[in-house]
Amino acid sequence: MDLLIIILGLLIGSFLNVCIYRIPCGESIIYPGSRCTLCGTKLKPLELVPVFSFVFLKGRCQHCGQPISWRYPAVELLTVLLIWLVYRRYGIGLAAIYYALLTCILIVAAFIDMEHQIIPDGLVLIGCVTGLAFNLMGISINFLDGLYGLIIGAGSLLLVAVFSLFVFRKEGIGGGDIKFMATIGLYLGWRLTVFALILSVYIGGVVSLLLLIFKIKRRGDYIPYGPFIAIGSFIAMLYGESIINWYILSFW
Ligand SMILES: [Zn+2]
Incomplete structure (x- = not known):
């Protein structure tokens, strides 16, 4: 079960990154697919694996070579940790979903506030x-x-x-x-x-x-x-x- 929660946490963290980047710009969080925020190249599935892509690409975009913000893997790792803690405290069920949802809102709000005030x-x-x-x-x-x-x-x-x-x-x-x-x-x-x-x-x-x-x-x-x-x-x-x-x- 823990492994499943970790994978789920990484995926949620990856989505929260999209929210943190796009919500302040007024962009849709669903469409279009993820792009490099620096050169705009559409990213391939292999470049979108949470945390691992950042490590394998050595923190740089494959297309333009510019450094990718540390915020991406940091948000993903933080989300995994916090979602896992919620799971340890509330198990599986509606209460866990409720608190996991609040956790996601807290993460997104904190990072947007740090960057955009x-x-x-x-x-x-x-x-x-x-x-x-x-x-x-x-x-x-x-x-x-x-x-x-x-x-x-x-x-x-x-x-x-x-x-x-x-x-x-x-x-x-x-x-x-x-x-x-x-x-x-x-x-x-x-x-x-x-x-x-x-x-x-x-x-x-x-x-x-x-x-x-x-x-x-x-x-x-x-x-x-x-x-x-x-x-x-x-x-x-x-x-x-x-x-x-x-x-x-x-x-x-
Ligand atoms: Zn790029």
């Missing part, structure tokens, strides 16, 4: 529609819990955005982040949404500090918040319940 409305819409559909069917969480998650998730970020606009006179949180958090809230329910938000603040703080210390970013540079929301949400999705229960038992 936006979280596309189309992606948010897909997330809301699928999340709502699953909630109405009562898979994993119920409709009301999803609704509370949406309100708490989007509401907290909206408050932060309004606060930083009035107090610091600059945009601390973008509209994309707020909509992204609404989708996640719908998927996770209110408890895990609160947990994901708290985690994202801590992870964002630590990573931003490291980026400043190692001089990768300078003070005042823009650091996208979407990836931190994505990491926090993924951890909340897999381990949130256990961590919350452990916390309550240990401290209360």
Whole structure:
């Protein structure tokens, strides 16, 4: 079974690469087939095998010789790992599909945000529609819990955005982040949404500090918040319940 999940993860990762590249450009994610993003040559099946093609082609396009972005194999490997973790946690079934779908949305949003500093409305819409559909069917969480998650998730970020606009006179949180958090809230329910938000603040703080210390970013540079929301949400999705229960038992 694990091998099957790994192959499936690689294929999904390959599709997520297409989404990450094409959604911000407003291109269709289904048609046409994959091309080299540098010279536009249509790629043959052998050049499209996830991860392996990148290794065999030594990271360069066979046609134009230009280097292929490290992002492609990285997204594929990351997707395999995360999908496998979802499988380990939720097994096979509708709940696993539900969380795998959220995982895909998190990956695509994080990488698009890192590169373009936006979280596309189309992606948010897909997330809301699928999340709502699953909630109405009562898979994993119920409709009301999803609704509370949406309100708490989007509401907290909206408050932060309004606060930083009035107090610091600059945009601390973008509209994309707020909509992204609404989708996640719908998927996770209110408890895990609160947990994901708290985690994202801590992870964002630590990573931003490291980026400043190692001089990768300078003070005042823009650091996208979407990836931190994505990491926090993924951890909340897999381990949130256990961590919350452990916390309550240990401290209360
Ligand atoms: Zn090329």
